[in-house]
Amino acid sequence: MGDDMKVFIIGGGASGLVCAIKSKTSNNEVTILERNNKCGKKILMTGNGHCNYFNEDFTTSHYHSSNLDILGKIINDENKKEILSFFDSIGIVPKIQNNYYYPITNQAITIQESLVREAKRVGVNIINDVLVSKITYKDKYYIETNKGIYESDIVVLASGSKAAPKTGSDGIGYEISSSFNHHILKPLPSLVQLKGSEHYLKEWQGIRTDAKLSLVIDNKVVKEEVGEIQLTDYGISGIVTYQLSSIAIRALKEHQVWININFLPWIDDIKAYLDERDKKLDLNISELLDGILNYKLSNLILKKNKINYEKKYHELSDIEKNNLIRDLTSFRFVVQGYNDFDSAQVCSGGIPLKEININTMESLYQTNLYIIGELLDVDGECGGYNLGFAWLTGILASLDIRSKHD
Ligand SMILES: Cc1cc2nc3c(=O)[nH]c(=O)nc-3n(C[C@H](O)[C@H](O)[C@H](O)COP(=O)(O)OP(=O)(O)OC[C@H]3O[C@@H](n4cnc5c(N)ncnc54)[C@H](O)[C@@H]3O)c2cc1C
Numbered sequence: 579m580g581d582d583m584k585v586f587i588i589g590g591g592a593s594g595l596v597c598a599i600k601s602k603t604s605n606n607e608v609t610i611l612e613r614n615n616k617c618g619k620k621i622l623m624t625g626n627g628h629c630n631y632f633n634e635d636f637t638t639s640h641y642h643s644s645n646l647d648i649l650g651k652i653i654n655d656e657n658k659k660e661i662l663s664f665f666d667s668i669g670i671v672p673k674i675q676n677n678y679y680y681p682i683t684n685q686a687i688t689i690q691e692s693l694v695r696e697a698k699r700v701g702v703n704i705i706n707d708v709l710v711s712k713i714t715y716k717d718k719y720y721i722e723t724n725k726g727i728y729e730s731d732i733v734v735l736a737s738g739s740k741a742a743p744k745t746g747s748d749g750i751g752y753e754i755s756s757s758f759n760h761h762i763l764k765p766l767p768s769l770v771q772l773k774g775s776e777h778y779l780k781e782w783q784g785i786r787t788d789a790k791l792s793l794v795i796d797n798k799v800v801k802e803e804v805g806e807i808q809l810t811d812y813g814i815s816g817i818v819t820y821q822l823s824s825i826a827i828r829a830l831k832e833h834q835v836w837i838n839i840n841f842l843p844w845i846d847d848i849k850a851y852l853d854e855r856d857k858k859l860d861l862n863i864s865e866l867l868d869g870i871l872n873y874k875l876s877n878l879i880l881k882k883n884k885i886n887y888e889k890k891y892h893e894l895s896d897i898e899k900n901n902l903i904r905d906l907t908s909f910r911f912v913v914q915g916y917n918d919f920d921s922a923q924v925c926s927g928g929i930p931l932k933e934i935n936i937n938t939m940e941s942l943y944q945t946n947l948y949i950i951g952e953l954l955d956v957d958g959e960c961g962g963y964n965l966g967f968a969w970l971t972g973i974l975a976s977l978d979i980r981s982k983h984d
Contacts, residue, residue, distance in 0.1 A: 582607060583983050586721055586730040588710050588754070590617030592968035593951030594736030595693040597703040598666065598896060600976030603984060611710055611723065613746050617697070618690035620738070620745035624965065631685035632661060632969070633962040640963045642824045643956045644763060645931040652970060653935055654887035661969045668696045679962055710737070713754050715944065732946045732982070734975055739925035739952040740765050747861040751953040752928070758944040760929050767922030768824040768957045772837070773813040774916040781878045783811035786924035787871075793822040794836050795829045804843055814911060817960050824926045824957055828917050839909040848907050856891035863891050871906070875909065879905045924964050928955040938978035939971050948975040
């Protein structure tokens with residue numbers, strides 16, 4: 579391929595912007611087609627408006643994929659340096675807190691604006707308000723949109739997953755990839771709230787408390803998280819919940835899934851602790867718990883186990899004590915469902931990594947078609963991993979695109 583090669587990038591989100599910037603050379607024409615009136619709308623929402631754009635601990639242990647072994651070929655120190663030097667080159671100064679990278683301004687708009695500014699500076703054409711509906715190939719790519727048909731030599735699919743569709747990503751990339759014979763592992767919401775159906779949910783809504791969550795699938799603990807949990811009228815929320823959601827939701831169809839919640843993770847031996855507290859303080863069981871647990875939660879647990887609030891701890895029967903201790907330290911929340919794509923930060927599933935060249939992001943089924951970002955079957959934990967993957971895949975595709983006419 580020679581001069582004046584045309585590269586069209588479908589979607590001006592995280593992966594598309596980086597890919598466009600790094601693909602642009604003096605002898606190609608790089609165009610982003612973005613359906614929104616500006617690029618990077620989702621970036622503005624990330625990290626609660628602060629944009630947690632990367633994580634120092636860039637390892638596969640923070641990712642889910644059906645092909646984690648393939649992913650392992652690109653999640654490495656060399657690529658970490660590429661990503662960080664890219665952000666340095668566009669003027670981003672990081673603030674690193676517990677391994678989480680934010681822009682020093684603490685504002686997501688710094689990242690979004692810097693990317694758009696850089697894209698314009700290097701000469702990328704950005705066409706906003708254009709909705710891509712279909713792509714066909716016959717010697718060239720024909721990109722069908724609401725503003726007519728664009729022709730291109732190279733197409734990069736960077737249109738995102740189905741998560742948070744109000745930011746523009748509604749899953750069209752899956753349809754386009756399928757039309758080029760790719761398989762799609764069912765996209766499911768991830769980094770999302772989990773739902774239960776127990777009657778007590780109404781009573782615990784509004785509580786925020788520190789807890790340790792153990793995700794149990796078919797009686798086996800598969801993942802644990804410690805941090806603040808938010809209890810809601812439909813179930814559980816908060817980052818600790820999100821971190822378990824990808825595995826929980828994937829397992830839900832065929833397995834029994836529940837979460838054991840330890841509401842007192844800071845106490846090693848709860849039995850001894852309650853015995854001692856009971857001896858030391860002349861309080862009934864409700865008052866005894868109120869000092870260490872949200873009062874709504876202690877009421878709920880006492881009520882659930884039909885324990886008389888007026889009794890002292892040492893007056894409880896062994897069964898009552900066991901039930902109480904079980905619910906304080908291993909409260910079983912049965913996962914019955916999850917919130918939909920509107921509430922999800924990312925999607926699990928997508929185009930399998932084994933169907934692309936992992937070093938270049940080019941489709942193994944279709945020459946000059948690249949697939950990057952969240953469209954792929956990779957989802958990361960909270961902590962900058964999803965943007966990290968978006969930047970990385972954008973960079974890898976761009977290096978290959980450049981090499982095609984260098
Ligand atoms: C609320 C929220 C908070 C998040 N916080 C973080 C965080 O702090 N750290 C982190 O690492 N990750 C975070 N994420 C996840 C992260 O934002 C995504 O993983 C990342 O943006 C995916 O990049 P992408 O390029 O694949 O897709 P996107 O960024 O979604 O970009 C896709 C683009 O394609 C455009 N598009 C889609 N369809 C079409 C079409 N038919 N025609 C034209 N254009 C189209 C869309 O409008 C969009 O601009 C968060 C996500 C959400 C929703």
